Amino acid sequence: MIELIPFDDTITSIKTAAGQDGNPIVWVYAYKIGKVLFDAGCANAISDLRSRGIGSQIDRVYLTHEHEDHVGSCSYFARDASVYAPKATIEYMKNPPDYGEFFRFVWGQPEAVVDIKSMPSKFSIGEHEFNVIPLPGHGKEMVGFYDEKDGWLFSADAVPPQSKKKIAMNDENIPQMISTMEKLLKLDIKVLFDSHRGPISSPQEHIKVRIEHLKDMRAKAKALNEEGKSESEIEKALDLEGPWYLEYTRGRFGIDLFVKSLLFDREV
Secondary structure, three states, rough: EEEEEEEEOEEEEEEOOEOOEHHHHHEEEEEEEEEEOOOOOHHHHHHHHHHOOHHHHEEEEEEOOHHHHOOOOHHHHHHEEEEEEOOHHHHHHHHOOOOOHHHHOOOOOOOOOOOOOOOOOOOEEEEEEEEEEEOOOOOOOOOOEEEEEHHOOOOOOOOOOOOOOOOOOOOOOOOHHHHHHHHHHHOOOOOEEOOEEEEOOOEEHHHHHHHHHHHHHHHHHHHHHHHOOHHHHHHHHHHOOOOOOHHHHOOEEEHHHHHHHHHHHOOO
């Protein structure tokens, strides 16, 4: 599925998702500025992107990180556009892993793309100048794109979509995520272009709520751990319940991963 939603005269949100009974499972946002695309959307939307002729409108793609909802359609755009990515994403795209039936259903399986260029430290789109800034936490080498003049930050998955996050991915570092969000508060961000919530025009409050929740969870988890509680006991004490699909992710997402990261991970 696909939806194109203009934000203003410059930016268009391109929402992609797999559909079920005519409804999206989970939207993911890519953003188009002129002939440039930030992230590529999911593989299950390639046929819709093709039918709308989006590929012919793009000559550059900048990828924030390697997760399949962000790079799934890269093979479609790479036929006509130059693609730029962090090192870990370049390596991923050369040989994408098979994530199994559940994730093929939700996002689709990315195809390999070999010709990808290294991410520059900055680039321009017309009169807009973007700095590439590191946003570790959700992924080790995830980056975002910041236009200081206009106060635009394309933040990928740096800010959790849930205000009360209770699960983590196997490559997430929650303390690092907190640190990254605290650094974002020091920037003059007027609009946060999030990858799952879309454009957010009150970014400071949006970010603060998530920082406070994760800090609170971390403090409580550490206190329980110091009392001698096991990780499973901490899960119960914090009343952490996962979504219905958790078992289908086969360990890629987990409540236990969230608790372990709160207890043992450190910001780099």
